[in-house]
Amino acid sequence: MKSYFSTSIPTFCLLSIMAITSGFTRATKSDSEWLAAEAKALIETGWWSNYTRAENHCTWPGIQCNAGSVIEIDLGGHGLNGNITPQIGALSKLQLLNLSWNSLTGELPSSLGNLTQLAVLDVSYNHIHSIPLAIQKMENLVSLSLSGNFIDYNASAIGLLTNLTHLKKLVTLNLRYCYLSGPIPPHIGKLERMVHLDLSNNRLVGQIPSSVSNLTNLASLFLQYNQLHASIPHEIGRLKNLVTLDLSFNMLVGPIPSSVSNLTNLASLFLQSNQLNGSIPKDIGRLKNLVELHLSFNRLSGHIPSTLGQLTNLESLYLHHNQIISVIPHEIERLKDLKYLDLSYNNLRGPIPYGLLDFPLETFTGNKDLCGSTQGFLHCPSTKHNLPVVILVPTFLFFVSTFALVIFILFRRYRSKTLKSDPSPTKNGDLFSIWNFDGKIAFEDIIKATEDFDSKYCIGTGSYGSVYRAVLPSGKVIALKKLHLLEAEQPAYDISFRNEIKFLTEIRHKNIIKLHGFCLHNRCMFLIYEYMENGSLFYALSIDDEAVELDWTKRVNIVKGVAHALSYMHHDCNLPIVHRDISSNNILLNSELEAFIADFGTARLLDPDSSNQTVIVGTYGYIAPELAYSLVVTEKCDVYSFGVLALEILMGKRPGELLSTLSSSSSRVQNFMLNEILDPRLSTPRTRKMARDIAFIAVIAFACLRTRPKARPTMKLVSQEFLHNKQSPIAIPLHEISLIELKNHEMFMGDENHK
């Protein structure tokens, strides 16, 4: 079909231009021509190939008309591909154009500039690579979403944003995951009506321009996951309408400006994972609407301000991994809504306020001068004499690579026995503070606690060693993984042991198992881990009682926890760390049934300076298909294993069979509905939210299982989707979601074309 703009059909062109430019009321006579022109433009997009001009196009799917003119095209998630044809520019009355979550390619046609009535343009999550300058002409644009497109791959943010600042009426601008680089231009301050600005997950560098303070209507500002590298401008305190401020995962330095305490509408303040120093502003208590305050992984020092006790709506407070030196102000006890608290790995001292003792031990770990009447801590001294310092060894656990089942059955038998032998009172409470290669006392304690590794303390045997459960003199329980003497002399086991030590001493994450110490000595090689009460995920799923206890909420949290930990390993460490053996055997569960990734024996750094070729390792059923023909390790291998794991958690068993039938395109299986594969031991999800979470995980799992590594999302992307609690892209009941639909879903800019 010829283009409607081509000179060979001048009549249409002239008529429509007159209509657009003069805005005169159309005479009855030209109405039919007008309609014909719009219908023609629609047909030329190729999106309604089943329809003919004989039908009224206003009834076609995704279209809404007003007085006969198309005013809305809403085709989000409709599997569209190819280019957007320039004819779309003929729909001059269009007010909303939503083409998000498709696989559209090429550039946006510059004829879009003709759509001067357009208020909402959403082309997010496609493969659009270029934005025409003509976009400036859409002077009524209120909401623009370009997220998830590789715009000019590495395009400078200055170019794009400077061009967009002509859109004076913009209220919403979404540019996340657009691969924008360079600094944020000061011109951004011209978009004075802006309410929602999202530039997160790009490669922005430099500072946050102080001109953002002109955006006084701003309610949300998302700049997380960039490489901003300067101090936070004091002017940010002028954005009085801010509800969400997310600057996390950058390299911001200097103090948290005290002006932040003027942002009294703020509900969420995310500044974690930067290099902020100085102390927490003492007036922070003025942020009465604050629900989430995340300041972890910075270099904050000074005190925890007691005004925190005034934040009566606070639900999560994360201050872990900083250098805060104060006592914990007892005012925090007043925060009745506080559900999540993490103060670990600071230099906190003094008593843990009584009202906080309900929080899990891990909340306070890594503060060597804290005391309190809770497991793992010394009682607070009533007089001044010098009690030894306590380091708490949280609940512990550990993990075993292959024989989880055996181990935990043994362990259970055993737990009842050992509990009888009352641990003697703390003698060496400070075991781990002095622990090192040959810390003598610690070593002796361990020999004593296990009666020199007597088999009665053994809770399992793996391929290269045994696992022991030991109760230290302080009453702490730990798990020990010990190499057999013979094996210790074999280089392969030695390497895997050292590998585990290397990674676990360097990385710390809420969902990665903690290594408390190790001994590498001719006489005896062992690792000491926190003890995991509930064993491996594989074990939990294989025992009916345990599987039922792992309800949907806990399973969703396990998937999220593993995703966050993998994202951290792949994207937040100096060099990406690939685990290479993610499986349900290597996910351990603590007493709260929270997930921890364990067994880093086969993990690898992805070092750009050396070859990432290697032998295949991993667990059958979880190994990414490309490893069958290529020995190059990438993060995407873990992503695939994560996909298998996520499905396994939903199904309650390994999905191997399902995956092979799905790939053999047996039509019977393809037509299965999502609810039919869910773990039959759990009742169907009761709430709509839970059903949505499950559908969301299923979509993500299938995206991770794509054959082509490039088509799989990164763990960072997955983790972000979870963190921001995105709506599922499939919002229909589980029994209406078919497996084939999941398999073919286009989420995460997957460019895999299903064959």
Ligand SMILES: *[C@@H]1O[C@H](CO)[C@@H](O)[C@H](O)[C@H]1NC(C)=O
């Ligand atoms: C359009 O045609 C395709 C096949 O070409 C068919 O699968 C689809 O169901 C049709 N859609 C409608 C709405 O008729």
Ligand SMILES: *[C@@H]1O[C@H](CO)[C@@H](O)[C@H](O)[C@H]1NC(C)=O
């Ligand atoms: C566009 O459609 C998608 C999918 O239906 C939806 O999630 C999104 O909110 C829509 N965008 C706008 C701006 O309405």
Ligand SMILES: *[C@@H]1O[C@H](CO)[C@@H](O)[C@H](O)[C@H]1NC(C)=O
């Ligand atoms: C519509 O867009 C095309 C392509 O950019 C352009 O040639 C034409 O002049 C535009 N028409 C109007 C009325 O702006």
Ligand SMILES: *[C@@H]1O[C@H](CO)[C@@H](O)[C@H](O)[C@H]1NC(C)=O
């Ligand atoms: C984009 O930028 C990154 C980092 O600066 C660079 O490694 C990559 O080669 C660039 N890609 C292109 C296509 O320019």
Ligand SMILES: *[C@@H]1O[C@H](CO)[C@@H](O)[C@H](O)[C@H]1NC(C)=O
């Ligand atoms: C911004 O506009 C200029 C022309 O003024 C153009 O050369 C440039 O490519 C545009 N930048 C982007 C990223 O669209």
Ligand SMILES: *[C@@H]1O[C@H](CO)[C@@H](O)[C@H](O)[C@H]1NC(C)=O
């Ligand atoms: C910010 O607003 C002030 C006063 O309205 C104006 O003079 C200034 O040019 C604006 N800055 C930017 C970058 O738009």
Ligand SMILES: *[C@@H]1O[C@H](CO)[C@@H](O)[C@H](O)[C@H]1NC(C)=O
């Ligand atoms: C908070 O706002 C008030 C009034 O606008 C101003 O006087 C004060 O300096 C601001 N405080 C900080 C810490 O910026």
Ligand SMILES: *[C@@H]1O[C@H](CO)[C@@H](O)[C@H](O)[C@H]1NC(C)=O
């Ligand atoms: C914070 O870090 C900066 C360098 O990034 C340094 O100049 C400053 O002295 C530090 N301030 C504090 C309180 O440590």
